[in-house]
Amino acid sequence: MLLPVSLFALVQSFVLLAEAQQQQLALDTVRDFNSSSLPSPPTFFISPSSDFRHVSVGLCASSAGAPRFFVSNDSSITHPGPDNVDGKSVIEISVGPEGYGSFAGFFPRGGFFAIQAGSVNTPFEILLSAANSTNPLSPFASETTANQAIVFSPSFDPLDPLEPSYPNYTLPSANLTQGNAPSPPKNYTLVYVPTANSPLASVLRTNCAIRSAAQQSNSGAKILSSNSATLWLRDDQGWRWEWFLGGSEGGLTPKTNYTMYTLQDGTIAASKPVMFLTKSASFACALVHQLPYCPAVAYAVPLAVPRPPQVAYTASTLPSPVGETIVSGMSNFTSTLTTLACGRDDYSPLVTCADCQAAYRTWLCTVSFPRCGESNPTSPTPPGASPSTALLGGSSAQQVLLPAVPALKTVNASAAARNPALPAFGEAYEVLLPCLEVCNAADRACPVFLGFKCPLPAFTASDSYAVGYVDSGREGEVGGGATGGAWDEFGNVWCNGP
Template sequence: MHILKLSGLQCRFTVSLAAYTMALCIYCLLWTPHSAYAAEIEGPDSALPAHAPHNHAPDLEDDLDDPEDVYKYTQIEENGEQHTKRVVGDVVTLGGSNVPGLLNIEAGNTTVWHFNNASLWAPYANATPGLPSSIDDGDTGDSGTIYKRQEASNRLVYISVTTCLQPEWNGTTNQTIVPPQLTLYVSNSTSNKEPGPSAPAERQVAITLNEGFANYSMNATTDVYMAVHAPAMPNNFTGIWNYEIAASIDNYYHGAHPASPFLYLVDTDTHAALLVTNNLTEANPDDLVYQQWMNLTSPFTVFVQPTIDKRLDGMRNSYCGMTHASINNASSSVQSGMITRGLGHKPKEQFYIQELNGSTSYFGVLAMEGNSTQIGPGVVGGGGQVWQPVNFKTKADNNCALVFNLTFCHDVAYAVPSNPDRYPDQPSLSAVYDSYAAGLYENFAKSLDQIPCNTTLSAQYSPAKNCDDCADAYKQWLCAVTMPRCEDFSSSLPWLQPRNMGQSPINSSASSIGSMPHSDMLMQVQDQLNQQYVPMTSAPSDSKAFNQTYGSVRAANSSRNPSIIVDKIAPGPYKEVKPCEDLCFSLVRSCPAALGFGCPDPGRGLEVDYGQRSDDGQVTCSYLGAVYYLNAAPAVGGKSSLAVFIAVVLSLWVLA
């Protein structure tokens, strides 16, 4: 975890502000001597370029009865005391389109900003390299909209504000509230050159920042005036706000997509989490854009913070807030890279976040620095973007470990039963499982070679499936059952299957972070062994299925693969997310009957060995590429009666 101290940030802000003010003074003396103060700004046509029309924007009020120059001071109550503060000061002119301004602001103060006519009618920015293609994150908000450039009577101006620093909690109790948000004011009247809390409401638009972000777009023909206002300081908070504001004629300089989930949880163990983006393109592997995505090193980044830590509450939609207030996306704790595993086998970015604590709740925020290739002033989108946070919790037991990026079972990515005493790192554990599955597949491949695959349609074993389908279905099933998806034994999720209860729990010193004490797990196991165990409610009434306990059945006391999991890895008790039953159905339908594959019947073992998919985004059964709340992938084979009917009709047609 790398946390930037606020005092240092404030010093840098002060230096930046001084340099900016000096440059502004020189600029004003040389070019626009009347733009320093709101009261001295001349008429709207004073600086129009030759090609610009001499009229007002159609949506501005032509209200020339400017109120008197009042509201310069106001009474602010802080901690029970009244203070007089200047709420409207000197106007600060932005340096141009896509050139942000950065300022500190104290409670109760207002700063007016000016986007001048020359910047409004300046040439549009040259295109800069960014992402290979736009991403469809489902965002319908203003921050993701790209408008058509206008050259006629007016221009569209994109205004955005982000909070980079906010007051800190200094109360004696735990923080229960967040600092209040700044407010962005944008004048919609040529007569309102000092927008803010004291200006007439009908002459401006007020937008309260949402988690440190706000944006607004408007048509304009001349100078645009904005303001940022800081609210009164609540009790038990101290400090200042720092914010960044920008106006652009191209597109928003800052971006936030608070309603767009684009980062998803794959799985966790006690010290790490595996997260992945949604598909970044729907292009096919032969398409150029597909290859361009896959050639990227790391277009996005991710920020992770414990939910109990309140320092980022109030700035979760702000890229600069994320980078300045708290950060753990350093290369030592986050590994990222492009993958095609999962839904659609399309390009995605994967994040492996380490140095986490066991049994701890976190939120992760997907972010993009600048426009992914360039950052900072002059770059369209140079202020970065953030997406909706994803919440997750790390595991509590130390006998489940994440594996991914395997050689043979390359679509496997989740926690599997482990033992850090015997396999202390991910590569060694992955190699054990992967080589075991590859060996089993080799034997299957020899059997499949005996089937006449490359023959005429009438001679094939199925008109709907071929040997490639069989091989793929077998590999999907094999990897899922050879590498069970592991969950904490302490979890109470109803779809989990207890496994290996007959083995003593491990008490690993190699995984001290988040490990469950040996005695606690042993007590949990002992308490459950004598409880009634009825996994198959549809079993025949005279079956022993209704007269058994967890301690009396093999399914709960051993593992799916005893020779490797029980004997070699020895993880102790764990719970398993059972493989999806459609993996077995697909295997039977895709392969020739000569191979002898079959699935257990309901009430005769199906419920013990396999689980069913959920429509609510939960991973209630294990399939390769499963991701929480991105469960849109169709069943591999499904249990569709229509599909079975079609297969039977086709088979009868061939026999006829």
């Protein structure tokens, strides 16, 4: 007895679906494959979903005969391939020169992912995810010394702003707490290597390609997981992993360029390469980091190198008068600020007492911890910031040429420290002046009755602040500076600021 055509088609569709479900792309699970040992058939079912989905692929090695990848957003098309690509129901995922590619769209009726093996044996990875895994954020190097560096991962799990309300208008304490870390946090792996003759320079920018190249015994690369890092809430952008380089994994080399990448678990593409330069062997300042009352401070300060086994200063090893002075000053400022009926008596339609306290904390920490720097005659000019003219004081007669080099100032050994709570350093050093915008931001955010004032660019501001780097140099004008920011992705730091 023959089955009716409609019933036969229904049975066949159930058979195909059952076979497909044995090879299904699970959400947020990276799958590793090799084009020489693909499953048969090399197709995978994608479950129906009303949510946006990304199908990403990443090659683990360069290959002229790499496999090709196809996706259908309709479960009736069970074998997408080069013969039925139409750009709508069947799409070929194009792999770019950096080794990865993706398709983003909806699969309301499910779909299929198919692989066409290439002529060369090539390892690769596949990922079905709700978020784009081929446009990762980059890490940044907060500071270096001759043989150490502090590196932060990209931020994750940003904080929800909590604005206090009247009458229980309670501001954060002077000595902040880090709060509850996300559980589980996003895991990152840091890979870094000397830039000169780096074997990673010609490698595809995928997690598997960089990891494989870095694991070669002659690569010279270091691989650090999040197990060797500390979770740190640096700012309201969210949590970060902080790596201290130059510890148990070995010190860095003075005056050397390094290239680093971060590899995030559950993604295909690595971050873009980011570089940093260590200081010269004579650089004497010590690193200070992990201060709850100044969470963004993670740089070199004019302090003698701590005694072993300590390799840097933290809140528990910093001379106690330093931290006590900042906490006391922050407490007194907050008490004065809250004499205003915050949340009831608005002094501005744009900012609040909470904004004022946060901006003041940034300013207080920046000026309380002078940032050591070092002249580097080969410092590159930041993009779009060739030597330019900054207009000071609003008068064309007061134009000065602002070179695109860091705002460094030499401090003599006998000079009084900007922060009297810091112990005497005993030798000359170069200090990276605070960005004037750090002061102006606090001035703008705080009520007038506090009497907070910043020096004027036309007169004395350049004696103690970096003018024209973030701010324009014109009175009352925000932005428009030569560098546009305190630091850049190439490891250059122009002035001391967040």
